[in-house]
Amino acid sequence: MQTNTRLGIMLMIxxxxxxxxxxxxxxxxxxxxxxxxxxxxxxxxxxxxxIAIARRQSGSIRAAARTRQPVLQIARGTLLALEICVMVTAFVYLGLVESHAIFACYPLLIAALSGPVLGETVGWRRWVAIGIGFIGVLVILQPGFAVFSPAAAIPLASAFMFALYGLLTRYAARQDNTTTSFFWTGTSGAVVMTLVGIWFWEPMSASDWRWMITLCITGAAAHWLLIKTYEVAEASAVQPFAYLQLVFASIIGVTLMGETIRPNVAIGAAIVVGAGLFTLWRARQKAASSE
Incomplete structure (x- = not known):
């Protein structure tokens, strides 16, 4: 398929x-x-x-599920499912704005952990950017100016889990294709969540069921669009626009959820995003020079 960066950016947004x-x-x-x-x-x-996507792209479920590293794939799927649980919990305790402001540090965590996990070399410029990014996190958390809220650790834990998931995905890609990894992400996560979640079943109101169905449909739509995004454009070209989720979530939090954006959160988020964009740019420059 021919590369279309402009279309890829629009799809990512x-x-x-x-x-x-x-x-x-x-x-x-x-x-x-x-x-x-x-x-x-x-x-x-x-x-x-x-499963539907895997069957269409690989011809059969068995072909999509074929892997030499099932333990790694199951670990990835389990980690992502748990990360989603942690992040949704953060939304309840902190709201969308502050949760996403803290979670935005995950690209910095990926850069910092890529050395010990994947054996990649992280240059001094990216280490400086990582350090500046975590200063931004401290600005958001305001340690020393107020009592540190334990709830602030929830999105930070979610960011760490998502960063580790991203690194394991890159590690799995050395032997498995995208379709196989996507298949194991969904199926292993569903199995683990069913084994745990079935014990927490409780009645849900009719209006909440309607919201639940909407959540499921939008989830499938978002993942389908993400697949299309990476089909038409290079990941390095569109990844910086993923930060717009922080902007959109903040708008929803303020306009629909009655949240407010404190000055330190806005300043800290800007520092974190700026540092993250720099690390993405440096990674792209390094990849281009190696080619």
């Missing part, structure tokens, strides 16, 4: 917008229902979508 809507719906549902149950139902729909 649309994808991040839908993911932000998902986050708003997740926050609404988690305020009235058990988080684990919500994620479990969401994964049922996601697994069905993943």
């Amino acid at each position: 649309l994808t991040t917008f839908i993911f932000a809507i998902q986050d708003g719906i997740s926050q609404h549902l988690a305020a009235n229902n058990n988080v684990v149950m919500i994620v479990m139902i969401r994964y049922w729909f996601f697994a069905a979508f993943v």
Whole structure:
């Protein structure tokens, strides 16, 4: 397929917008229902979508599931499912704005951990950017100016888990293709969430079921758009626009959830995003020079 960067950017912007809507719906549902149950139902729909995509792209489910590293793939899927549970919990305790402001540090964590996990070389410029980015996180958290909220550690834990998931995905890509990894992400996550979530089942109101169905549909739509994004454009070209999810989620949080953006959160988020964009740019420059 011919590369179309402009189309890829437009698709990434649309994808991040839908993911932000998902986050708003997740926050609404988690305020009235058990988080684990919500994620479990969401994964049922996601697994069905993943199996359909895998069958179409690989010809059969068996072909899509074929891997030499099943333990790694199951670990990836499990980690992502747990990360989603943690992040939705963060939405309940901190709201969309502050949760996403802290979570935005995950590209910096990926850069910092790429050395010990993948054996990649991280230059001094990226280490400086990582350090500046974490100063931004401290600006958001305001340690020393107020009592540190334990809830602030929840999105930070989610960012660490998502960064580790991203690194394991890159490691798995050395032997498995994207379709195989996508298949294991959805199916293993659904199995794990079912084994755990079925014990947390509780009645849900009719209106919340409608929101739940909307959450499942938007989830499938967002993942489908993300697949299309990477089909038409290089990941390095569109990845910086993933930060727009922070912007969209903040708009939803302020306009629909009654949240406010404190000055330190805005300043800290700007520092984190700026540092993250620099690390992405340096990674792209390094990849271009090696080619």
